[in-house]
Every structure is written in structure tokens, then in C-alpha cells.
Amino acid sequence: MARAAVVGAGMTKFGVHDKPLQELFGEAALPALDDAGVEPSEIDAFYFGNAMSGQAENDTHLGPKLASHVGMAGVPVQRFEDACATSSNAFKNAVEAVDAGIHDVVLVGGVERCTPETGQDTAAMTRIFASASHRQYEQPTGLTFPGVFALFTKRHMHEYGTTEEQLAEVAVKNHGNGALNPNAHFGKETTVEEALDGPIVADPFRLMDCCPFSDGASAVVVVSDELADSYDAPVDVSGVGHATDVVPIGDKDTPHVTQAARDAAAQAYEQADTSAAEMDFAEVHDCFTGAEILASEALGLVEDGEGGPAAEAGRTARDGDVPINPSGGLKAKGHPIGATGTAQLVELTEQLRGTAGERQIDGADSAVAHNLGGDAATTVVTVMEVRQ
Amino acid sequence: MSDRLTHGEWSDAVESGELLGQTCSDCGKTQGTPKAACPHCGSRALETVELPTEGVVYTETTINVPPVGVEERGYQVAVVDLGEARVMGRLSDGEVGIGDTVEVSGFTEDDDGYVAPAFEPR
């Protein structure tokens, strides 16, 4: 028995959207409702994620504003903020609610606007993003988020010999996948040479190692296992793990192992009675190329230390033995913080339905999503499977 | 009244070139920043300890795209291994790599008055 099922999915293209948050969210939520074939009146509750609209555009208490805009004023709404893991945390709570019988049909989604074109400039957003690191024990050093993952990645390079070329291979792969995704922020392929030629943001990361600032929204309709068969195209949610790690980085035992991801993955696999070896593909939190390499190891898709060589050998390509980020990932698809977690689940839903078009992973039956927040302090891992 | 290490005391120490941490009396682990209870075992029996001001660079990065409020570019941030604990700080000389020995050389302070230790090669 599944814990829940996704019966509808929708997302906007990620990129630049010069429109208010509620209108942007509506462009993901209404298609998700239509995909599920449910009316707003059938939604029992709304689980919503947005990380930083208070800081970025002086817009808070978004739950009822968005619910009103999409025709479900009156439903209970809960808003989640867990840095980049925001909407997958909303999803986890939604799954738990239907699994526990508290609700039958719920809407889950997120929205965020991060582009300089529609809001704050790069330096201001860099500071707002950095607010997810420790205010007293990380931020005063001038640490940024590229810096956080650079610290993890450089230690990984030191321990295992991971190279800048291997990082570039991740960018090349994800741009190639993104070029096949009509919703991706970047639709253009790149090369290792081009990636290695870019300006350094926080070494070892160059511009092409970093995900963009994006605007966007995503949403899914989640129902209980008992109700799932009454919908056209349900996809099972078999497990959702969620764990945190010590903050700040200096107090983590071994920062580059991203322990929260390992703990969350173990929970998700156990709930689903499955293992990493059974996963046909993964959507992972590649906010930076190094983060994808760490995630591929933390999820058990490759052995520790093999993340870099696996990327270089093409094992993580769509036709490899462990495809990672067929959507293009955060790197190419884009990263509107609060919309990222549910957007990964939109990709899992489409792939497992076999409707992902040119980027379809043939015969995908089981997949895992990994959404990370802060200095790797929060991670939510979700296993979804084709409904039997 | 608790004598548990506070952020204020930790900061005062950083400003005088010292590093304070906490050692858990129950599980024995030491951490480089103050907490109300041990993050590993939950014990409140945390003893304030003076950490060495010399250590080895555990990991580092040079940041070229700073947040608003930081004027300089190309500054180096590191996690320094002090033996029983690690602490994050600035490196005042930008040519330091993993494994290099460094010592406290001062501190940096942000717009809100929060401080971080600074290190230089030994």
C-alpha cells in the first residue's frame, strides 16, 4: 500500500516572470487541478511553500492570498519555510495527513521569485539566500551559498580526487537534459570547455557550476491510497524521509557526506521497501554541480567517492545506468526556491506516467527525489513508483 | 542561573583573539559554537572550554560574488580543524589550502556587529 498518490501535477516554465506571486502560482495550481480532474471545492487542505518573499518582496501570509486566488478560500493552509527544501517539506506533511486519514485530497505547491529582472539585484539576493546559513556562526565570515557548497565540494575533492572537469560534466549533462525540457530556465547546451572557461563564483565553482536565480511555481494534487484508483493517472508516493543535521558547518561531523540526506534516504527507502539499486532515475538538488555529486553518493546511487567518475563516465546521463536530473535539474531547469521541491515531484510524476516526451527515461518504474535546504541541514527524500 | 556559554561570551573571546567551545560531560564531544544542549546527545552538561587558536585548514573557498554589505571580493572562508572541534572563519592571506596550519590573527565584523575569527598561515 502506498502512503499517498499524486494524481495531478503542474508547473510554470522556470525563468523570468513579471507578475505577482498569486498569478504565478495560479499558472501551476490550476493545471495541477485540471490534470487531476478535481474542482477547488474538493480540496480539503493546502500545503504551501515559499522561502523568502517576506525578504525579497515584502509579501507574507501568502497562504490565504493564494488560496483565494485559485478558488479555494476557506481551506486550511499551512505555509512551510525550509530554505531550498521548502515545498518538499510541505509535500511531506501533506502525505502524512492523507496517510493518517486527516484529509483525503490536498493541494501542495510552492512559488518564488528570485530573478534580478523582477526583484532584488544579485548582491541583495545573495544576502537573502545567505540568511539560510547560521546568522551568528556562518554569515559573519561573508559566506554565500555557492560558498557553502564550495566548502563541501573542496573537501570531497581533497578526499576523493574529484576534479573540476567532473563538476563541468554535471553542468554539461544537465544543460543537455534541460534543452529537452520546455519548462527549463536554460534551454541551451554547453560544453566542458565553456564551463571551465567561466568566471569563478566561489572556487571550485565557476558560473556554469551554479544554478540560476529563477521565478516559478509548481503544484501537485495528493490523495489517499484508497482514493487513488478513482483518478485517471495516479502515481504512488511510496516513501518520504526527512532529516536534519547539526548547524553550523563547523559542528557537523563530516560535512561533505550530507548526513541528513543519508538519513532521509534510508527512511524513504525503508517506507517504500526498496533500495537505491531499484531506482530507475533520480531528481537531485544540484544547486551547484558539486551538490549533485554529493547527492548521488548520499542517496546510495553510486559508492562514496564515485560521484565524480560516474558523471564523467556518463553513468548519470539519461541513457546511463543511474540517470540523474533528466529534467535538467536546478542547474538548467532553474531554482525558484520555494517551487523547487514540488517541481522535482512534477518531473517524477511525468516520467513515471511515461509522458516526459523527449527526455523520457524508458520504462521508469521507480524514482527518487532529493531536495536539500540550508547548509545541508534539511533534506527531504521522496520515493515514487508506478501504481500497481 | 546557567554558566553555559553564550553568543556574547563567544564573541567577546573572538574579539580578544581567543576561541571558546563547549565539551559535553556526557558524550565527550566538543563543538566550536555555543548551544543550550549537546547536539549529539541532548545533555545540558556542557562545559565551556578554551579551544586552541592554531589548527589545520579542513576546507576552504575563495568567494568572488559577495552578498550586499560585503565590499571586498576574492576573500577566503575556511573551516579550521582545531583538534577537538572545528570553527569557521576568514583567512587573511588568500593563498592557504586544505591541510595548511593556520593561527588566529584577529577577527572580522559584519554590518550588524557579528564577528568571526580570522586566521593566517603559521
Ligand SMILES: [Zn+2]
Ligand atoms: Zn553530548
